[in-house]
Amino acid sequence: MAKAWLKWSRWFLGAAAVGAGLLFAFVAVLDPFGMRVHAGQAPRPIMDINQRFMYPQLVRSGRFDAAVIGTSTMRLLDPEVLSRGLDARFVNLAMNAATPWEQVQMAQLFREHVGVPKRLIWGIDTTWCEADATDETKRVTPRPVPAWLSREVGWGDWPKLLNLTNLEIAGRLVAYKLGWSRERIRGDGYEVFTPPEASYDLARARGHIYAGHGGAVSDLAPLSPPAAVTSEQIAAWRFPALSWLEESLAAFPKTTQLMLVLPPAHLAAYPREGSVDWQRYARCKSDVAALARRQGALVVDYAHASPITAQDANYWDPLHFRLAIAARFGEELARIGKGSAPLADGAAAVLR
Numbered sequence: 001m002a003k004a005w006l007k008w009s010r011w012f013l014g015a016a017a018v019g020a021g022l023l024f025a026f027v028a029v030l031d032p033f034g035m036r037v038h039a040g041q042a043p044r045p046i047m048d049i050n051q052r053f054m055y056p057q058l059v060r061s062g063r064f065d066a067a068v069i070g071t072s073t074m075r076l077l078d079p080e081v082l083s084r085g086l087d088a089r090f091v092n093l094a095m096n097a098a099t100p101w102e103q104v105q106m107a108q109l110f111r112e113h114v115g116v117p118k119r120l121i122w123g124i125d126t127t128w129c130e131a132d133a134t135d136e137t138k139r140v141t142p143r144p145v146p147a148w149l150s151r152e153v154g155w156g157d158w159p160k161l162l163n164l165t166n167l168e169i170a171g172r173l174v175a176y177k178l179g180w181s182r183e184r185i186r187g188d189g190y191e192v193f194t195p196p197e198a199s200y201d202l203a204r205a206r207g208h209i210y211a212g213h214g215g216a217v218s219d220l221a222p223l224s225p226p227a228a229v230t231s232e233q234i235a236a237w238r239f240p241a242l243s244w245l246e247e248s249l250a251a252f253p254k255t256t257q258l259m260l261v262l263p264p265a266h267l268a269a270y271p272r273e274g275s276v277d278w279q280r281y282a283r284c285k286s287d288v289a290a291l292a293r294r295q296g297a298l299v300v301d302y303a304h305a306s307p308i309t310a311q312d313a314n315y316w317d318p319l320h321f322r323l324a325i326a327a328r329f330g331e332e333l334a335r336i337g338k339g340s341a342p343l344a345d346g347a348a349a350v351l352r
Contacts, residue, residue, distance in 0.1 A: 051093075051094075051095040051096065051185070051189070052095055052102070054185065055091075055093050055095070055106070055189060056109060058091050058093070058187075058188070058189055059091070059093070059106075059109050059110050059113045059114070060113050062113065062114070063089065063091070064079075064089045064090060064091035064114070064188070065088055065089050065114055065116075065117055065118045065119075066082070066083070066086065066088035066089060066090045066091070066117060066118045066119035066120065066121075067090065067091050067092075067093050067107075067110050067117070067119075067120055067121070068082070068090065068091070068092045068093060068094055068121045068122075068123070068189075069093050069094060069103050069106055069107055069110070069120065069121070069122045069123065070094040070098065070103065070122060070123025070124070070125065070261075070263070071094060071095065071096065071097060071098045071103075071123060071125050071127070072094065072095075072096045072097065072193070072319065072320065073094075073123055073125055073263040073265060073319055073320070074092070074094035074121075074123035074261070074263060075092060075094045075095075075096070075190075075191065075193060076192065076193075076194070076320075076321070076323070076326035076329070076330075077092060077094070077121070077190075077326065077329060077330045077333070078092075078190055078326070078327075078330050079091055079092050079188040079189065079190055080188070080190070081327070081330040081331060081334060082121070082330060082333065082334055082337075084334075085330075085331065085334025085335070085337070085338065086118075086119055086334050086337045086338065087118075088118040088119050089118075090119070090188065091188050091189045092188060092189035092190050093106050093110065093189055094123060094189075096193075097141050098141075099127065099133075099138060099139060099140060099141060100127060100128050100133050100134075100241040100244060100245070101134070101138070101139040101140065101241075101244070102139075102140060102141070103122070104244050104245070104248050107120070107122070107248045108248065108251070111248075111251060111252055116253050116255060116256070117252065117253070117256045118256065118257065119256065119257045119258075119259070119337065120252065120256055120257070120258050120259070121259045121261060121333065121337075122245075122258070122259070122260050122261065123261050123262075123263050124245070124260050124261065124262050124263075124288055125262075125263065125265075126265075126269070126270070126281065126303075127241075128239070128241050128242060128245065128284070128288070129239050129241075129280070129281055129284035129285075130239075130241070131237075131238050131239070131240070133239075133240060133241035134240040134241050134244070192323065194316055194320055194322070194323070195316065197322065197323055200316075200322065202312065202313055205312065205313075205315060205316055205317070206312050208316065208317035208318070209266050209268050209312055209315055209317055209318050210268055211317075211318075212268065212318070213268060218268065220267045220268060220272060220273075220305075220310070221273075222272070222273035222274045222305075223272060223273065223274030223275055224274065225274070226274035226275075226279065227274060227275050227276045227279070229276055229279050233276070234283070237280050237283055237284075239284050239287055242284075242287055242288065242291060245288075245291065246291040246294070246295060249291070249292075249295040249297055250295055254296065257298075257337065258292075258295065258296065258297035258298065259297065259298045259299075259300060259333070259336075259337060260288060260292050260297050260298070260299045260300070261299075261300045261302070261333065262285065262288075262299070262300070262301045262302055262303035263302055263303070263329075264302035264303070264306070264308045264309050264321060264325070264329065264347065265303065265309065265318060265319050266309055266312070266314070266315045266317075266318045266319070266321075267305060267309050267310055268318050269318035269319055270303065273305065285301065285303070285351075288351075289351040289352075292351070293352070298336070298337075298350065298352075299350070299351040299352075300333065300336055300342070300348050300349070300350055300351075301348065301349045301350075301351050302329075302347060302348055302349075304349070306345070306346055306347040307345050307346070307347055308321070308325055308328075308347045309347075328343075332347075332348055336348065336350060
């Protein structure tokens with residue numbers, strides 16, 4: 001009995017080892033996250049919707065010399081529009097809910113793998129102005145980027161590939177190669193992630209836009225007079241993540257054209273103008289403009305009342321605008337990047 005059990009155990013362990021080896025070989029050969037991608041090599045089709053895992057290979061491929069970085073408020077910027085307008089090869093590396101720390105890591109990866117980047121467009125959301133933005137607990141989301149994906153990959157990293165997520169994405173890649181599926185995100189990082197325009201419903205959108213105000217359309221007009229703010233309150237305002245931003249910008253070559261963009265969220269996403277929180281945010285924007293001047297960067301500010309941000313029908317929710325606004329956003333940034341003035345409706349303000 002003991003001999004039979006020992007024999008069965010050996011066969012079982014042997015079969016398990018062979019099975020694990022075959023699964024590892026399957027993932028390693030397909031390389032769904034592009035761990036073997038280097039300059040001059042085409043990245044793998046993007047089959048995962050988690051941008052954090054898929055974008056490093058786009059950077060390492062060397063196909064792009066310009067990038068968009070930020071959160072989902074920058075994801076609808078079409079790299080093809082920017083590439084045509086600014087004579088560069090753009091990739092969109094913006095990630096859903098990307099923290100300031102994650103954005104800095106992506107900027108570093110881009111800078112290190114592109115010899116002399118032509119252009120960088122960086123979306124600066126209100127998260128950059130949070131007093132606790134640099135706290136350890138705020139550095140990553142529940143979907144963090146493994147550190148080994150954002151650097152050169154060594155042999156010691158390969159065993160980390162054998163997990164259910166990699167098997168799933170490798171399976172999707174096989175389906176793509178067989179013509180049974182299509183890539184989840186375009187090869188330059190662009191994806192229309194908002195619902196189909198034909199399904200837009202203004203009443204439902206307003207429910208999302210004003211969810212933070214109890215769901216009812218709120219009075220967003222400026223407070224008059226503005227709230228009183230003491231000198232002690234002003235002295236206590238801190239924006240620690242801006243030091244990360246300035247350090248990251250300073251590391252880029254002087255020839256890189258840097259643009260910081262405060263994207264056009266709906267007014268309901270900001271503190272009410274004139275409130276203490278709004279005045280604090282205005283101070284943060286002023287600090288962003290000051291560091292941009294020190295680093296030779298241009299700041300384009302959409303984060304104020306305008307024909308874009310004040311119109312409910314332009315948005316799906318407080319942060320995400322519709323495709324017509326996305327098209328105007330990209331075309332106007334290309335226009336400004338070439339040295340022209342913003343459109344005359346005042347939606348964009350260039351801070352110098």
